[in-house]
Amino acid sequence: MPRSGEEARRRLQQATLELFLERGYDATTTAEIAARAGVTERTFFRHFLDKREALFDxxxxxxxxxxxxxxxxxxxxxxxxxxxxxxxxxxxxxxxxxxxxxxxxxxxxxxxxxxxxxxxxxxxxxxxxxxxxxxxxxxxxxxxxxxxxxxxxxxxxxxxxxxxxxxxxxxxxxxxxxxxxxxxxxxxxxxxxx
Amino acid sequence: MPRSGEEARRRLQQATLELFLERGYDATTTAEIAARAGVTERTFFRHFLDKREALFDxxxxxxxxxxxxxxxxxxxxxxxxxxxxxxxxxxxxxxxxxxxxxxxxxxxxxxxxxxxxxxxxxxxxxxxxxxxxxxxxxxxxxxxxxxxxxxxxxxxxxxxxxxxxxxxxxxxxxxxxxxxxxxxxxxxxxxxxx
Structure with a gap:
């Protein structure tokens, strides 16, 4: 698990981008993004409003x-x-x-x-x-x-x-x-x- | 009731504009627009997908x-x-x-x-x-x-x-x-x- 908030944020953005590329935007869930980044979905929502915003940070x-x-x-x-x-x-x-x-x-x-x-x-x-x-x-x-x-x-x-x-x-x-x-x-x- | 389809369409657009000006976009319903135009709500949906599209015809x-x-x-x-x-x-x-x-x-x-x-x-x-x-x-x-x-x-x-x-x-x-x-x-x- 990434330790700092900044590191988690960066990993979530990278995971979002990877999953959108692999599966497409519609088929990707925030749970999958969090899992790929090695954090909880709750952590995802501490950083971003929704999966779209993770791309426009x-x-x-x-x-x-x-x-x-x-x-x-x-x-x-x-x-x-x-x-x-x-x-x-x-x-x-x-x-x-x-x-x-x-x-x-x-x-x-x-x-x-x-x-x-x-x-x-x-x-x-x-x-x-x-x-x-x-x-x-x-x-x-x-x-x-x-x-x-x-x-x-x-x-x-x-x-x-x-x-x-x-x-x-x-x-x-x-x-x-x-x-x-x-x-x-x-x-x-x-x-x-x- | 307006007879021709074109006339109904024009009245629906005018009613949409009037109600958005009077009550705001959010507070206006398609039922109200249809009533103001003197047609049924069904007629509204024969012409437009939703209330927003009635403004951008x-x-x-x-x-x-x-x-x-x-x-x-x-x-x-x-x-x-x-x-x-x-x-x-x-x-x-x-x-x-x-x-x-x-x-x-x-x-x-x-x-x-x-x-x-x-x-x-x-x-x-x-x-x-x-x-x-x-x-x-x-x-x-x-x-x-x-x-x-x-x-x-x-x-x-x-x-x-x-x-x-x-x-x-x-x-x-x-x-x-x-x-x-x-x-x-x-x-x-x-x-x-x-």
Missing amino acids: GEEAFRDALSNAVLEAPADLDPMGALLFAFGSVEKTLADNRSFSEPRAVVIARTPALQERVLTKTAGLIAALSGALRRRGVEGQVANLAAQVGMATFSYAASRWAEEPALALGAHLARAFEELQSLSSSTSRPGADR | GEEAFRDALSNAVLEAPADLDPMGALLFAFGSVEKTLADNRSFSEPRAVVIARTPALQERVLTKTAGLIAALSGALRRRGVEGQVANLAAQVGMATFSYAASRWAEEPALALGAHLARAFEELQSLSSSTSRPGADR
Whole structure:
């Protein structure tokens, strides 16, 4: 039996991920997760609300880290600059977490109930980033737009990073931003001559 | 009692919206909705799966209209150009639907369960737009990025349109695209000198 609470928590997360991969989300019970982790089901519920939450641990800390980084970004950075600064600041956290987050992405791709959870999580991240931009003096609707566009750019960079892990996330972020600039510099848009 | 099925459907939607506004989503039952619409509860379930779906009718048709418009956009339009063309093409549909969609937005803002539903709906729209862009020959990840950025730009335009309805959606879309260009033309980004 793992002795510390932290160790039990980590083992429960690992067991959750393994069982979701092996048997699928629906077929896995919290009792099986606890057994695999070598703890009681009661211990499971001391750490997590349900089996789904065992997969999304650390989300609040990640959201706070990102929005704090937006607030702490140099004052001369514009909204997208502040967001890119924040995304760059979590590179180590994300890199350290890859052995968990990559198989988790496989489980999520197979499981509609988890995809809904990811949508809620992403919406929460966007709201937090938008709130941080507003605290930097950005107007509300512009802050929402920037936070959504920033998150889309970050997701693009993270997907490319998964495809090409040898290149650092910072480099993928710079490329993603160039891709965004290229998309947005459209001269062929239909509204241009209206 | 309304005679035609279409008339009953329309009355059920209106009754759903009214009761959600008056009593809240949780406190409203399908029996009450049916009574308000002057039909039986059985008729309610002939039209809708549950009370939530009565609020989101026409979603599939709207998604198809948008993705078809992306496919039918002039071939020389780049990804954002094709998306703006598509958003512009649904202006009449959206304008005709405002007397329903605006009070619905009030209900949604008060109801977390409906906000989740909106996230799923928006994700479905983004996936459809991304699929349509791919069919225009846009690479998969770039199509995802463009669809997400396009949808964020559309949401910005729709919010501004709600604030300033005298100006046409097309004009708000053009302004939203300018705002996006302004955000994306950042020269102060931290990655610029890496």
